[in-house]
Amino acid sequence: MTAALELHGVAKTYPPPTAVTALSDVDLTVHRGETVAITGASGAGKSTLLSILGTLERPTTGTVRIAGTDTSSMSDPQLSAVRAWHIGFVFQQFFLLDHLTVLDNVATGLMYRGMPAAARREHAARALERVGLADRLRHRPAQLSGGERQRAAIARAVAGRPAVLLADEPTGNLDTANGHQILRLLATLEDTSLVLVTHNAEVAAAMQRQIRLRDGRIVHDSGAAT
Numbered sequence: 001m002t003a004a005l006e007l008h009g010v011a012k013t014y015p016p017p018t019a020v021t022a023l024s025d026v027d028l029t030v031h032r033g034e035t036v037a038i039t040g041a042s043g044a045g046k047s048t049l050l051s052i053l054g055t056l057e058r059p060t061t062g063t064v065r066i067a068g069t070d071t072s073s074m075s076d077p078q079l080s081a082v083r084a085w086h087i088g089f090v091f092q093q094f095f096l097l098d099h100l101t102v103l104d105n106v107a108t109g110l111m112y113r114g115m116p117a118a119a120r121r122e123h124a125a126r127a128l129e130r131v132g133l134a135d136r137l138r139h140r141p142a143q144l145s146g147g148e149r150q151r152a153a154i155a156r157a158v159a160g161r162p163a164v165l166l167a168d169e170p171t172g173n174l175d176t177a178n179g180h181q182i183l184r185l186l187a188t189l190e191d192t193s194l195v196l197v198t199h200n201a202e203v204a205a206a207m208q209r210q211i212r213l214r215d216g217r218i219v220h221d222s223g224a225a226t
Contacts, residue, residue, distance in 0.1 A: 002031060002068075003032070003065070003068065003212075004066075004193040005029070005164055005193065005195070006030075007027060007028040007029075007059075007063070007064055008062055008063045009026075009061060010026040010028075010052060010064065011023055011026070011061045011062055012052060012057065012059050013060045013083065013219055018039045021216055022045045022216050023045045023052070023216040024035060025062075025217065026049065026216075026217070028211070028218065030195060031193065032163065032190050032191060032193055033210060034193050034208055035186070035196070035206075035208045036193075036207055036208070036209045036210075037065055037192040037194045037196050037205075037206075037207035037209070037211065038050065038092050038202075039197075039198060039199070039210060040213035040214055041214070044214055045217075046197045046213055047197065049197075050168055050197050052064060053164075053166055053195060054204075055083055057080045058202075065165040066082055066086050066087070066163075066164070067086055067147075075144050079114060084112035084160070085162070086164060087163070087165075088109075088156075088157030089165075089166050089168075089223055090150075090154055090165065090167040091169075092169040094141070094173075095209040096141040096152060098140060101137065101138050101139065102133060102137055103121060103128065103138065103154050103157060104175070106128055106152065107120040107124040107155065107159075108120075109156040109159055110123055121167070124156075124159050127156070127158055127159035128152070130158070131155045133148060135152055136152075145178070146175070146178055147174055147181055149224030150170060150171065150173075151182070152209070154186070162192060163193060165186075165189060167186070168196075168199055169197060169199070171203055187206070187210075188210060209221070209222050210222040
């Protein structure tokens, strides 16, 4: 199977005055199309791991490969390009701009690809149709339900067909019914690897693979794909 994400010997230590080791010697491979839940108590290193997987933070030691490419020596602009072309992000907060339509909110996620505005809007419309919001293109975020806003946020993350989708508690602000709907939607994203941080056991169980962190180390992995 093709690896979408690879971490080898990754550690992350924050300098004083924090002086915290958030991750220690983490090895992790996520394959194309695999869905993975990252769990653990607060302070276990989940958010740090997600940030390093998304190249938002650099590891203190170790290597991070995205779609086979070593990101260790990349400049910040090069890492920005990796994120623009290969990685989508979904957060607990929707981060939609109130003054823009849903269509334009999704289209803004493609700006770093250097696409013309018309092409961005075309990709955005297709992504919104994919998540069941084809009839909400001209609506503003305030006119949407919580579940619809999260679907719009997912559309923004997947409009460019990224290889990897990283999600931080994507159902955390939703009621049970909307949370289940978002999980069903995420399960339909073929050829996209999903890595999801959650405290919710039901959400974790819906993923193909469950990984638990403790004190910055992987202490349980339900079965890496081979």
